[in-house]
Amino acid sequence: MAGLLVKGGRVIDPATKTDAVMDLLIVDGRIAERRPAGEGKAGLPAGTKVLDARSRWVCPGFVDMHVHLREPGGEHKETIESGTRAAAAGGFTSVACMPNTDPWNDSLSVTEYIVAEARRRGVVNVFPVGCVSKGGRGEELAEIGDMVRSGAVAVSDDGRPVGNSYLLRMAMEYTKIFGIPLIDHCEDTMLSAQGVMNEGYYSTILGLKGIPKTAEEVAVGTDLAVAGLTGGKLHIAHLSTRGGLDKVRQARRDGLQVTCEVTPHHLVLTDRAVADSDFDANTKMNPPLRGEEDRLALIEGLRDGTIDAIASDHAPHHQDEKLVEFDEAPFGITGLETSVALVMDRFVRPGVVTPARFVELMSRNPARILGLAKGTLAAGADADVTIIDPDAERTVDVTRLLSKSRNTPFNGWTLRGWPVATIVGGRLVH
């Protein structure tokens, strides 16, 4: 393969403590060399193409560790092909896809199908997350060893919490064999009791059934205790409450191996959006949008390092499924194509988080949590690169998204700071 020179960009790679304008030479799908900017064409392999990256940020490829690609079984919402195209458009070079497909990804055959389909039609790297339990039913362990052998990088019963604390213990013990994390959706479903939005002032005004913050806090508490008991690797998905975050912060001080992620929508919106949108089902997701106090706490967690990763929880749904009464609509919104711009516009550009920290949250940390050899632009690394124009201004237009679904509350939002090129294994995929 001919070389590609990413020229004159600001290379931000916290893994190598780099933040400088330089050229990046990619050869044969790997980072071949990092050269001082403007060093002419001397020494470049013949036929090297040049990608002008002046005034752009050149970052190690972003990893969205929590997406739903819906295939197999939910191809009317998204496919591995459409989902990975959306990922590429959104600046992601790798995604980890959750197992709540139909059938659930609870066995070697489903994992192999996902891996094979991603090779055939996917445009970014796809890392399957296998089930903790058979069918995600929370009763008995799935064949985790088989799934890991075929490419699973973590286990989760996402969409649901792991069935019960006994199974959770067994799973956290068992996953130690493979060194993979258990990703848990922390929700005490007895407490959330079929709620549809955050329980608080706005649920009371709107007469919608509330999901108390306690439903998450209780489950986080249980998970941390079991992680302490077993010494397994725990990763908490889409944290949404101040209380949950405080527990993680404390557990980490106590020396526990625990990591966590937060979504852009929980960082940007609150439950007030349900009221302001007159019950628009695109403000319905699980965990629900919380109160302002929680939102501010999560931002503090971004700043102080408690939060390891930003993940979109990209949850596409067909518009026939979302264009219904709020109570009837499924939970979830798309996120792959708005995630980077939301974080750039709201947190990076205003200086809430530094560019280096941003790259850790979007690339290095999720790669590390999942044990991927990604998240760096060191010489020899896979040439997965995300290029961002920090000044580009664009308005989100659902009709132009590459995802098959349009369920986003951010349609019409004008944001600054967009991904402009995505390179996977040395190939420009967007």
Next chain:
Amino acid sequence: MQEETRLHAGGRKGAAAGARSGPAARPAARRPVADAGEGGQASARIDPKVAGPGTERSIVALKHRHLLGILGLAAEEITLILDTARSFAEVSTRTIKKVPTLRGKTIVNFFMEPSTRTRSSFEIAEKRLSADTLNFSLSGSSVTKGETLLDTARNLEAMAPDMIVIRHKASGAPHFLARHCRSNIINAGDGWHEHPTQALLDAFTIREKKGRLKGLRVAIVGDLMHSRVLRSNLFLLETMGADVVACAPPTLTPVELSRLGAQVTFRIDEALEGADVVMMLRIQRERQKGGAFPTAREYYNLYGLTAERVKRARPDVIIMHPGPMNRGVEIDSAVADGPYSVILEQVTNGVAVRMAVLYLLAGGTLGGIAG
């Protein structure tokens, strides 16, 4: 900064016909307000105030296309509806109980939840206004064949009705319809959210009995959590300057209710003390299975309105209930049928109030009512 969430009032009409200035400088009504500055970009969608603080004017026409809820209505609009209802109350006392006001208008009563009182009240109101009405209910409709609300709405819309009156079990269903239909939408009760015509008829009844709303102490007792009647009444009474005390077991009290302006207690005796008005809310028996209280018997013992308890209220108290009642659970028959009860008057007034709402949403003005 006081900002109102753009919640319920629905789209506004282009121009309010013939607004004239009236007595100014009445104090601005207290009403639930959203946290200023909370949330992201979505918070930019704020409805402009109908009238700025201290500039309350009397008006003769409604500024909204839909009646989706009480929250978002200004005090002057509520007063307009009540004043208009008063004119219509007289119609129902005539031998020929009909005026030609809405002749040629088609109104669909789209009731996706069982209802006797509200539906018949709307239907009588529509007929007394000479509108053509179509009743559309859950049983026997294509909804039971799996049709979505959106498709049902589009199909209704295709028949070009002027107004759709909707009752639905899901909070926000009328707002959904308002987004997808051109007709005027009237909320006849959505989930636990709002039941605006009930609150209006309750306010009308109180005003007839007490001559005012402002400064009255109104106790609302019962299942607060699941009650659209509570929410609409609370928004209305707060807007009109009454003092609301809301009472329920904590298991049936929604969180942060006091931020909506009510005094909240779980002791019924405290709630009834000095009350000018007592509104009882229905207790649904399935709440007991949900764990909110152990038995209907215990609920009655703790929260049932008995003649003995009524003594704590003012001697001229009125007792209200939106129906249907559970006698012997939330209210004793001696009270329901007793001298303080105005429960059947509420039903009578419901017709006049709904006539007023239909008339005003159709573009009618106070003073323009045809004989």
